[in-house]
Amino acid sequence: MDWITVAAEGGVTTITLNRPEVMNALNRGLRGELTQALRAGHAGRVIVLTGAGRAFCSGQDLGDAQSLGAVDFEAVLRDEYVPMIRAITEAPVPVIAAVNGVAAGAGANLALACDLVIAAESASFIQAFARIGLIPDAGGTSFLPRRVGMQRAMGAALLAEPVSARTAEAWGMIWEAVPDDRFADVVAARAAQLAAGPTGAYAALKQALRGAFDQDLETQLALEARLQGTCGASADFQEGVAAFLEKRRPKFTGT
Known part of the structure; x- marks a missing residue:
């Protein structure tokens, strides 16, 4: 099954998480395909990561079979999440997160791993982990305090409340929040600018x-x-x- 779609044009590789029926939640198959696509995208000049439908990514799929019963979280993070995040952070090309909707849990930190985060005004970021008795992962404990400071990072993680795109912009969590009707055009323009760069x-x-x-x-x-x-x-x-x-x-x- 294709958990993602990939399109390449003009030096821009666009990778779209493609599980809109579950808000692009991350299962094992999607993580594997995404890691491979991110690495393959290094051959272009810029990568754009976005989500299909109304969400960017809702984080770990709690309905995934591996999430039920006894799970070796350390192994899953080490073997699946870490390679996915490193495929972004170690990419030799700029990686843009085009956050079209909610980015929750590991989905929020997937976005924050990217070099440039552009969000639609209707989007939001939620460090939802404490709601189910977990801590931020997928790099969240590194990315978040570095971007917004310790107090805001603690508040976002402890309270697990949504942070609007405009607030995320004001905090320095993301590069910019843009009106929904201009979102696609702004992302395309930023990607084209970087694709033409050094x-x-x-x-x-x-x-x-x-x-x-x-x-x-x-x-x-x-x-x-x-x-x-x-x-x-x-x-x-x-x-x-x-x-x-x-x-x-x-x-x-x-x-």
Whole structure:
């Protein structure tokens, strides 16, 4: 069964979670297909992750057979969720979460794993884990406090209340919330902008920013210098400078 759909056009790979009847809840099959599709999407220039129907992703499918009875949660997270999240965070291309509706539980943290989160105004984010006696997973305990601070992260996790897209934007949890009637156009424009950009520089800046909270200034300065040396030797840098001097749009090739 196809738990996702994949479309590629103009350097943009769009991956759509395709279980709208259960608000795109994550079962084993979907997680496996999504991880494979994310890795395959690295061959493009940008990945857009979204959901079919009225939801982005409602999190773990509690009706999934593996969720009933005794479950080795540690093994499921290690073997299925961790590879899925790493396929996003370690992707050499920008990954956009186009949050078209509710993003709950692991679905919320799937979105927060992405490099850029764009949400429709009607969307919401819910750290729903405490409602069933669990803690945030799928990277939530890392992503959330880094984006919104400890107090808001604690409140979101302890109270398990919906956070509106506009509030998420104000908190710095996401990049932007846009009116529903403009959502598709804004996502398409952002994806096209990134697909036309210097992909080598994007990969380098992702590496630098993703590790920024985990190392000291001296280490970060050394990493910046090394990565900037690579970027400075690229054809895209030469093209960017030439385009600036010639007052035209650069034509980046990713080399």
